[in-house]
Amino acid sequence: MKTFVGENGAWLDSGFRAGEFGSREVMDLSLTLRPHAAVRAKVTSVGTYVPPRVLTNADLEKMVATNDQWITERTGVRERHIAEKGVGTSDLATEAAKCCLVKRGLDASEIEVIIVATVTPDMFFPATACLVQDRLGAKHAWGFDLSAACSGFPYALQVGAKLVESGMHTKVLVIGADVMSSVIDYTDRATCVIFGDGAGAVLLEPCLGDEVGLIDYWHEIDGSGATALNMPGGGSLHPATTETVAAKMHYVHQDGQAVYKFAVRKMAEAAETVLTRNGVTPRDLSCFIPHQANKRIILSTAERLGLGEECVVINIDRYGNTTAATIPLAMQTALDDKRLKKGDLVLLASVGAGFTVGATLLRWEF
Numbered sequence: 427m428k429t430f431v432g433e434n435g436a437w438l439d440s441g442f443r444a445g446e447f448g449s450r451e452v453m454d455l456s457l458t459l460r461p462h463a464a465v466r467a468k469v470t471s472v473g474t475y476v477p478p479r480v481l482t483n484a485d486l487e488k489m490v491a492t493n494d495q496w497i498t499e500r501t502g503v504r505e506r507h508i509a510e511k512g513v514g515t516s517d518l519a520t521e522a523a524k525c526c527l528v529k530r531g532l533d534a535s536e537i538e539v540i541i542v543a544t545v546t547p548d549m550f551f552p553a554t555a556c557l558v559q560d561r562l563g564a565k566h567a568w569g570f571d572l573s574a575a576c577s578g579f580p581y582a583l584q585v586g587a588k589l590v591e592s593g594m595h596t597k598v599l600v601i602g603a604d605v606m607s608s609v610i611d612y613t614d615r616a617t618c619v620i621f622g623d624g625a626g627a628v629l630l631e632p633c634l635g636d637e638v639g640l641i642d643y644w645h646e647i648d649g650s651g652a653t654a655l656n657m658p659g660g661g662s663l664h665p666a667t668t669e670t671v672a673a674k675m676h677y678v679h680q681d682g683q684a685v686y687k688f689a690v691r692k693m694a695e696a697a698e699t700v701l702t703r704n705g706v707t708p709r710d711l712s713c714f715i716p717h718q719a720n721k722r723i724i725l726s727t728a729e730r731l732g733l734g735e736e737c738v739v740i741n742i743d744r745y746g747n748t749t750a751a752t753i754p755l756a757m758q759t760a761l762d763d764k765r766l767k768k769g770d771l772v773l774l775a776s777v778g779a780g781f782t783v784g785a786t787l788l789r790w791e792f
């Protein structure tokens with residue numbers, strides 16, 4: 427049995443139970459450290475970018491029949507950032523990636539893999555990862571895009587971690603980026619108030635010494651929910667025609683209540699699964715970083731898990747739902763607020779279109 431000893435990051439053999447000492451100084455979290463990889467992956471840097479233009483609730487009041495009170499109470503969003511015309515997801519992703527590399531002091535040529543999670547690629551092909559690779563000058567990287575909507579970032583994080591755990595790669599850039607304003611109907615008050623544009627990037631590298639990094643994850647997809655949240659036009663089933671455009675099939679379509687009900691149930695379920703099978707109780711967690719879909723969904727999940735609000739990172743008020751970018755943006759908020767430090771036990775959770783569901787348990791290692 428291993429015991430984590432606070433700030434110095436040392437692990438010792440011991441039989442003490444979690445919380446026995448009434449503080450986080452000495453904790454036995456009985457982590458299973460799935461899978462039993464010889465090399466583990468850790469996050470070593472975070473970089474983010476949002477476009478400068480801000481769309482406030484007051485601005486939306488002038489565009490559709492809505493009001494600040496309704497939006498704030500039902501969603502928690504006060505403002506969101508919106509890309510200018512001509513700015514694509516690769517532009518936001520590149521800026522976030524540059525920021526991430528500068529913070530780590532790395533040259534782009536040292537990056538081996540680039541994974542971009544997005545549902546708003548610049549175009550169907552080439553992959554946004556290729557465009558980002560070129561802009562960064564990451565001349566030794568390969569990469570690809572990953573489509574899992576609001577669970578895109580945690581899914582990409584796990585794929586990247588597996589590439590590190592395989593021993594094949596030591597520097598993997600994982601980016602979550604979306605220009606949701608490109609697929610939103612700004613005459614539909616039910617969706618246009620929720621979403622925003624943004625990007626976040628993290629670097630994955632192998633753990634050193636006793637570091638733990640990414641511990642475990644629980645992912646689930648449920649395609650029976652495909653009609654609850656989608657963008658039906660423009661794909662192989664409904665290629666772009668004047669009819670599909672007239673029918674607004676190139677915009678996000680959402681059954682808000684169906685998504686809401688699924689999200690509050692599944693985010694908590696996935697999180698409980700990953701905590702339970704690692705012998706972790708909510709009070710062992712330093713930080714809960716959920717996908718920022720809706721403040722009520724986040725608070726309801728936290729309540730179901732028995733987590734205090736002080737543990738929960740919320741920035742939906744400033745950014746709205748930026749789909750694949752919410753979790754890295756929230757990681758940056760937690761860092762800025764000094765709520766994330768080396769050794770902290772962190773839980774990520776998400777639900778997105780698909781449906782896609784994810785929960786990740788990790789130790790913060792920088």
Ligand SMILES: CC(C)(COP(=O)(O)OP(=O)(O)OC[C@H]1O[C@@H](n2cnc3c(N)ncnc32)[C@H](O)[C@@H]1OP(=O)(O)O)[C@@H](O)C(=O)NCCC(=O)NCCS
Pocket residue numbers: 491492493496497500501576615616617619620655681682683685686689719720723747777778779
């Ligand atoms: C979209 C969402 C905020 C709507 O909230 P809700 O409480 O479910 O509201 P409803 O859809 O039942 O609509 C209630 C009323 O508000 C109205 N309404 C909808 N959007 C509105 C807006 N922006 N401003 C004012 N009124 C609005 C509806 O038309 C409806 O009016 P009616 O009763 O006269 O028909 C909520 O369902 C939600 O957050 N769902 C999850 C969405 C999500 O997280 N998506 C991303 C998943 S990753």
